[in-house]
Amino acid sequence: MHLETIPSRREFIAATAVGAVALTAASAVSAANTSDPTKETAMITSPAFQASDALRPLPFDPSKLNGLSERLVRSHWENNYGGSVKALVVVKKRLADAMGEKDLPPYVYNDLKREHLVRTGSVVFHEHYFDNLGGNGKAGAQERQTIGQAFGSFDNWEGEFRRIGAGLGGGSGWVVLGFNLHTRQLENYWMADHAHGPAATVPVLVMDMYEHSYQMDYGAAAAKYIDAFFENVNWDRVAARLAAASAIKT
Numbered sequence: 001m002h003l004e005t006i007p008s009r010r011e012f013i014a015a016t017a018v019g020a021v022a023l024t025a026a027s028a029v030s031a032a033n034t035s036d037p038t039k040e041t042a043m044i045t046s047p048a049f050q051a052s053d054a055l056r057p058l059p060f061d062p063s064k065l066n067g068l069s070e071r072l073v074r075s076h077w078e079n080n081y082g083g084s085v086k087a088l089v090v091v092k093k094r095l096a097d098a099m100g101e102k103d104l105p106p107y108v109y110n111d112l113k114r115e116h117l118v119r120t121g122s123v124v125f126h127e128h129y130f131d132n133l134g135g136n137g138k139a140g141a142q143e144r145q146t147i148g149q150a151f152g153s154f155d156n157w158e159g160e161f162r163r164i165g166a167g168l169g170g171g172s173g174w175v176v177l178g179f180n181l182h183t184r185q186l187e188n189y190w191m192a193d194h195a196h197g198p199a200a201t202v203p204v205l206v207m208d209m210y211e212h213s214y215q216m217d218y219g220a221a222a223a224k225y226i227d228a229f230f231e232n233v234n235w236d237r238v239a240a241r242l243a244a245a246s247a248i249k250t
């Protein structure tokens with residue numbers, strides 16, 4: 001699923017199909033344990049056990065952001081986001097290999113599954129984060145109205161979003177404005193780390209609150225980073241995600 005877009009129903013079905021392939025891969029595990037080399041190869045090359053090593057390019061000129069230096073943004077993109085992209089490739093390869101080890105205890109396998117969850121979260125949320133930067137920070141009338149209706153006012157929404165971010169200052173985590181496909185509500189979510197993903201939620205606006213997002217420019221002054229983040233929000237992307245998410249039927 002391309003992260004610059006919210007999944008359409010067709011993409012959802014395609015994703016479900018990928019899930020089916022994953023189940024097929026899981027079924028192939030037992031087959032692998034029967035030492036059928038053909039089925040073992042099929043499992044290792046299944047989509048669920050692979051990840052792309054390609055970094056998604058920054059969708060903006062990092063020298064043009066307001067209050068966020070090019071050095072900071074490039075380092076964040078290359079080292080933190082890029083590091084997770086590379087790590088996810090390694091973890092998935094290790095998972096595929098481990099599935100062929102019939103004597104490997106499940107709890108040891110789950111160490112890798114934990115890392116799989118963490119790295120997937122890091123890659124997905126970083127791609128959303130960079131994708132919703134590079135704008136002028138000015139929300140359009142439609143977004144202000146939609147968000148305002150959900151939170152009582154647009155200022156209410158921004159106040160809560162900023163408050164969650166401030167609470168994460170000095171540590172790690174994410175703040176996400178998301179559309180919950182189950183409750184059909186637009187809400188702000190606190191996430192303590194990459195592994196926290198709100199249930200059934202499509203990210204609409206994502207703010208990285210790991211210290212690596214701002215320490216180079218602002219030291220421990222997280223509030224100044226939050227101000228800078230808001231000055232660079234790409235509201236066109238937020239509007240597109242909102243429209244696409246609300247069109248998804250579950």
Ligand SMILES: [Fe+2]
Nearest residue numbers: 080208210213
């Ligand atoms: Fe980050």
